[in-house]
Amino acid sequence: MACADVFITLLIDFNRTAYAVSRGDAQQIVEQAAEGIIVGSFDAGIMLNALQTATISLGYGTTAIGGIRYYPEKMVRLLELPAKTYPIAGMTIGVIDRDHLPKTKPRVPVESFAMRERYDSQKVKDGVDTYDRQLRAWWDNQGLEKMKSYSASLAETYTTNRYYKIASTLADQGFIFK
Numbered sequence: 163m164a165c166a167d168v169f170i171t172l173l174i175d176f177n178r179t180a181y182a183v184s185r186g187d188a189q190q191i192v193e194q195a196a197e198g199i200i201v202g203s204f205d206a207g208i209m210l211n212a213l214q215t216a217t218i219s220l221g222y223g224t225t226a227i228g229g230i231r232y233y234p235e236k237m238v239r240l241l242e243l244p245a246k247t248y249p250i251a252g253m254t255i256g257v258i259d260r261d262h263l264p265k266t267k268p269r270v271p272v273e274s275f276a277m278r279e280r281y282d283s284q285k286v287k288d289g290v291d292t293y294d295r296q297l298r299a300w301w302d303n304q305g306l307e308k309m310k311s312y313s314a315s316l317a318e319t320y321t322t323n324r325y326y327k328i329a330s331t332l333a334d335q336g337f338i339f340k
């Protein structure tokens with residue numbers, strides 16, 4: 163069973179702003195625009211990062227959890243979320259098990275995503291090719307031959323829409339992507 167000492171849910175919260183706007187006798191429409199959904203998600207990501215940095219600085223462990231978007235409607239029910247709010251991500255906080263620390267995993271080469279002046283598709287391809295080899299070797303060195311390398315694991319997750327309830331639950335919460 164997966165468990166954590168603390169679980170924090172990051173919300174888009176345009177319920178609070180709607181109340182603030184209504185105090186000026188105006189009506190908010192930000193949740194009915196693509197920009198509203200993007201800016202709400204973006205801000206939740208910034209908050210997630212700040213919380214994770216603070217957590218780690220205090221010596222605890224943390225994992226971002228995007229998996230709450232598999233069943234967003236259950237999070238809405240569990241947390242009694244009102245209209246104009248949406249559960250965008252979660253994060254765990256716990257005490258690190260120092261007897262089972264993972265080794266530092268190699269990362270996608272920085273030059274394949276940090277570019278100067280303009281986007282370079284060849285650098286992207288070179289980075290993917292390099293990282294595929296590096297990650298394969300990293301798993302194999304640990305005897306984890308069954309673990310998929312970068313391209314294969316992306317092909318597994320990015321070829322199906324596993325989060326198929328997001329659009330309908332956003333609509334249920336009063337959001338419109340337009």
Ligand SMILES: Cc1cc2nc3c(=O)[nH]c(=O)nc-3n(C[C@H](O)[C@H](O)[C@H](O)COP(=O)(O)O)c2cc1C
Pocket residue numbers: 225226227228229230267
């Ligand atoms: C945006 C985001 C969402 C994630 N969602 C989940 C999740 O739903 N469940 C989970 O077990 N780990 C989740 N993770 C953690 C990753 O699976 C992984 O453990 C973490 O990024 C560290 O591993 P890495 O070195 O491969 O990046 C998420 C990570 C990120 C950045």
